[in-house]
Amino acid sequence: MKNKKIVLGISGGIAAYKSPELVRLLIKAGAEVQVVMTQAATKFVTETTMQAVSGNPVFVSQWDPRVSNGMAHIELSRNADAILIAPVSADMMAKHSLGLADDLLSTLCLARGTESGGMIVDCPLLMAPAMNLQMWNHPATKRSVERLQRDGVHLLGPASGDQACGEVGMGRMLEPVEIIESLIAFFQKKLLQGKKVLITAGPTFEPIDPVRGITNRSSGKMGFAIARAAIESGAEVHLITGPVALDTPLAHTGKIQRTDVETAEQMLNAVLAAKDYDIFFSVAAVADWKIKSPNLQKIKKNSSNGLSIEFEENADILFTIASRVKNNKPFCVGFAAETENIEEYGKTKLKQKKIPMLIANHGPSTFGSDENQLILIEANGSLKLARSDKLSLAREIIAKVSERLV
DSSP, X not given: OTTOEEEEEEOSSGGGGGHHHHHHHHHHTTOEEEXXXXXXXXXXXOHHHHHHHHSSOOBOOTTOTTSTTXXXXXXXXXXXXXXXXXXXXXXXXXXXXXXXXXXXXHHHHHHOOEEETTEEEOOOEEEEEOXXXXXXXXXXXXXXXXXXXXXXXXXXXXXXXXXXTSOEEEEXXXXXXXXXXXXXXXXXXXXXXXXXXXXEESBOOEESSSSOEEOOOXXXXXXXXXXXXXXXXXXXXXXXXXXXXXXXXXXXXTOEEEEEXXXXXXXXXXXXXXXXXXXXXXXXXXXXXXXXXXXXXXXXXXXXXXXXXXXXXXXXXXXXXXXXXBXXXXXXXXXXXXXXXXXXXXXXXXHHHXXXXXXXXXXXXXXXXSEEEEEEEETTEEEXXXXXXXXXXXXXXXXXXXXXXX
């Protein structure tokens, strides 16, 4: 969002109380925000408040004398990267879907345009609906939604949850952080549009008894970053994850299915059950070994027989899928965490698993961290990716993979 210019429209609704926080997050993400409000919106949040948090004058009237040519509805969008209306009321949605314009915000949406290559092109319009569940489910609102989507308007939400009226259901505006995530995703290149992606993430847990087990230090952050970056790029994602303490990325978009598993065997079965996907990212840190016969009861530490554990090898999930590739589908990307000779061992694994791409890193320094440094390894060479946050690295990987699919 750095240096993005966003026109934030606010229409009348109790969800407008979230608008100051939305502006704060937009600015924190690097955007410049220009607020335009309807008269109804000023009944829920003041112009003074929105000016204070945005750092820019707020516009309400079409006849605002601060616009020298009297054309606020033209001038406000000409340098904007997007117009976002949050909240957008049922009334505002209906008006715009019918081409009605009787105030500054509605007129601005009709006249929106931004300069590109010396020409004026449509400025993207996004709306975050907020209304009572009965209003959202009304046939008239459904008709508005259909017309808006047909006209290229991007709807963010709504979500289901508690509403100001005391009822519970669809119609609740997305939380500001979800709106920001959706807006950031909107600006990403749709490199995997129409593709289906399967991702494994996190550790596995192999039980010794009902309360103990063998696992590893993987946090799942890299796999979840890959999932988010894939959704941002237009893909539909199935995320299979071991035990992690992470929220499903971009869950509100409806573009991700999440399956939670515990053991390597459960992860393998979930992967084998998945059908018709174009890309497989094997990011999970899967246990190489499992306990052959886990105790059914907790092992007591004062056991007179001592403790003896017999291991057996787990199936190699990545190798299993790679061996089933037909016509280059799915495109398999492996991940390897090493403690030494990272690139050398990575190249060996690439050949052993018979995959086109492997991402190697230093395990101990990345587990649980928000940053990483990766080496992208292919048969014809390797590329070191500069240390960065995991989401930025995930976007780089998605871009590289998309190039290989052409």
